[in-house]
Amino acid sequence: MKPHTDTDKLLAEVESARDEIIDFAAELVRIPTVNPPGDAYRDASRFIGTRLEALEFEVDYPTASDMPEHSKEHPRVNVVGIKRGAADRPLVHLNGHIDVVPPGTGWTVDPFAGIVRDGKLFGRGSCDMKAGIAAAVYAAESIRRAGIALHGTIEISGTVDEESGGFAGVAFLCEEGRISRDRTDYVIIPEPLNVDRICIGHRGVYWFKVTAHGRIAHGSMPFLGESAIEHMGALLEAVRRDLTPALQARTTSTPVVPEGARHATLNVNAILGGQAGQEPQSPCVADRCEAIFDRRFLREEGFDEAKQEIESLLASIGNGGRYELEDLMVVHPVETPSDSPVISALDDAIRSVLGKPAERIASPGTYDHKHVARIAGVEHCVAYGPGILELAHQVDEYCLVEDLVNATKVLALAIVDLVGERA
């Protein structure tokens, strides 16, 4: 951003749009886009698209009709709006997911009423991440109202299914080439990561299943069989004794928060053992036991090393094909280059708006960044948006109105920095 008068004008425009921004976010909260199963996606996409059109975006609704998640009852309708400036590039794409996790019980307010009270917008999805979508839309609109011309292009999307992997949402837009290194320079995902923090990526994920095999026998004479559950017990013991301390000792240089997630970790997600193909209760020695594991690996480790380690552990305790390993999902770690223009634009903007330096963090879990990096090949991607990370998915979720307005200001300044008129 060059002349100071522009900055002042832009921030003043965001300030005077305050009520519109809050209303837009509250309206979005009132559309119950619960996933699973993926309710009201079309309504939410239309609501965002109609607003974008009113704000002079060209809008369309890429629908993932060939994906298994899509159905007539629960169509996977995404929305993309584009506003071209003097040139197609540079192009900054702001992406928010429209789906929310089910509210659960224990709320003291209606989770879908979009109540604004005591400076807070309450509701499921208020923080994760409908406030973020509102911030993106009104950041772009405030630039127009301030009369600042665009040198490049702004694109805003609302996408489905982030909470279940994002395959019919951001991954679909990337597969279709809508987000692609051939047209997209920067991606900002306004997830709730606190208004003064820039999120530059996440650790890797390796979900795998181990099946332990035994030999069936009558439950009254277990000595005639071989228990698959005991074999699984041996594996869990080896994990506890050898693997867990080794993982805990590894620390990544990626600034993952909270601190405990800066190490490699392994969680046992589920375990099921018994007679193969039968109900858990059976009068037999268990000949099959399955466990599902969630290994979060560090950039410094890499996937091959993480998998190799599991294979060696299995080999060290098993013999004769006692254990079988199956990969369920692999997400590689992502990290935005530290000299990325999108980081410095947000850095400067946070300093201007909040008067303090931004903190760079990485997320403990994965989010749509993975698709942008891996499928679209766009390396300049970060998450930055309003809302407190710890409130996401909680009972009585809320977003501070002040955070929403401040994040809109930060995004507006950053967008002008990236694609605004050249001095």
Ligand SMILES: [Zn+2]
């Ligand atoms: Zn989210």
